[in-house]
Amino acid sequence: MTAFLENFHFLRPWALLLTLPALGVWWASQQASDTTRRWRRVIDPELLKHLVVGDRSRRLLQPHHLALAGAFLAILAVAGPTWQREKSPFAEQAAPAMIVLKVAPTMTTTDLAPTRLDRARQKLADLLRLRDGMPAGLIAYSGTAHLVLPPTPDRDVVLGMAGALSPSIMPREGDQLAQAVKRAAEVLRDGSQGGSILVVADTVAPGQATALKALAGGPPVILFAVAPPQVVAADANLAAAVSALDAREVVATVDGEDVATIARRLADAPGAPVAAGDAVRWQETGWWLSPVIALLILFWFRRGWVIAS
Structure with missing residues (x-):
């Protein structure tokens, strides 16, 4: 009283x-x-x-x-x-994650069953389940980069959009990772909620590291390498991209350790600053x-x- x-x-x-x-x-x-x-x-x-x-x-x-x-x-x-x-409902708003998914012919390789692209979608489903209710957006890229979905807390919508993507619907073959990362950074900046970028790819084209280096200093980037560990270890272009972006690399595993690691790192991403009071x-x-x-x-x-x- x-x-x-x-x-x-x-x-x-x-x-x-x-x-x-x-x-x-x-x-x-x-x-x-x-x-x-x-x-x-x-x-x-x-x-x-x-x-x-x-x-x-x-x-x-x-x-x-x-x-x-x-x-x-x-x-x-x-x-x-x-x-x-x-x-305040704005004080604990989760930082969004922009998923940059490579949708190119190399992602149809079957060294990760059923294909690298299917395995990537399975891992994304596990990740969004761990981050239930936290906003995630989607960008698809190959020879061009396209915003598929802005950040949304509805994981079913994100997974539905990701499931509909295939190399056959992309307008041009290629690997424009730098263009996709730049577009993801713009979406996060326009949303003013902070967040990070999750690149899901198997390889990176030669010459992309130079363009990616110009994007350093933006939102934190995690590169999820969806390929066998020996392929990832031998890919110098992939390593150069990780270095250029100052990104954290996570390699796909047969268990859920890779997804758990990504979830922890996304949770550490800074959100929008909360004004005093x-x-x-x-x-x-x-x-x-x-x-x-x-x-x-x-x-x-x-x-x-x-x-x-």
């Missing part, structure tokens, strides 16, 4: 000034409803009470009384009474008065209630 009294205050105390016009309207309404006011000036009060039939001014509950009570409650609700804090805020409680206000309004729908007074 002591904590309640110490913390109780109004978020918008200026709204309490509305009680002054509310009292003015109530007083005017009360004067207008007093039908004997003018007669009291010329007739003795003791005689007047015997001349008036059915004096409704003696009723304890009248419409303008309920109107005043409803107005006071509405003003209190608008003023925002509060006594406890709550976390936005992490915790005072909880709005004025809306709890809404049912009481609604009940008071119901009396105004009684037949003859307002007119009879």
Whole structure:
């Protein structure tokens, strides 16, 4: 109880000034409803009470009384009474991950059953399951890069889009990883929520390292190499791309260790900075008065209630 009294205050105390016009309207309404006011000036009060039939001014509950009570409650609700804090919904917003998926003929190689592309999709399904509810976007690339889906917390939509991708629908063959990473960085920057980039590829074309080096310093990058470990180890272009992007490399494994590692690193990615004072805020409680206000309004729908007074 002591904590309640110490913390109780109004978020918008200026709204309490509305009680002054509310009292003015109530007083005017009360004067207008007093039908004997003018007669009291010329007739003795003791005689007047015997001349008036059915004096409704003696009723304890009248419409303008309920109107005043409803107005006071509405003003209190608008003023925002509060006594406890709550976390802001923006304070713990998960940082998004932009998935950059290579969709080129090399991804149809069967050294990872059933194919490298299918294995990549399986791993992405496991990853999004671990990151359930956290936003993820999708970019597909081969000879060109295309935004498939901006960050969304709906993993089924992301997986559905990834499942529909194949090299046959890409407009041009090739390996434009730098173009895809640049597009992913733009999406994250436009979203203003921080985040990181997950590149899912088996190989990197020669010459891409130079273009990728110009993109260093952007969002953190994880390169998920979807190829047998011996192929990854022998790929100098892949190693050059990792170095150029200052990325963290994760090689596909037969178990779930690769997915768990990626999930941990994505969780460490910085999100959007929270402004001072936005992490915790005072909880709005004025809306709890809404049912009481609604009940008071119901009396105004009684037949003859307002007119009879």
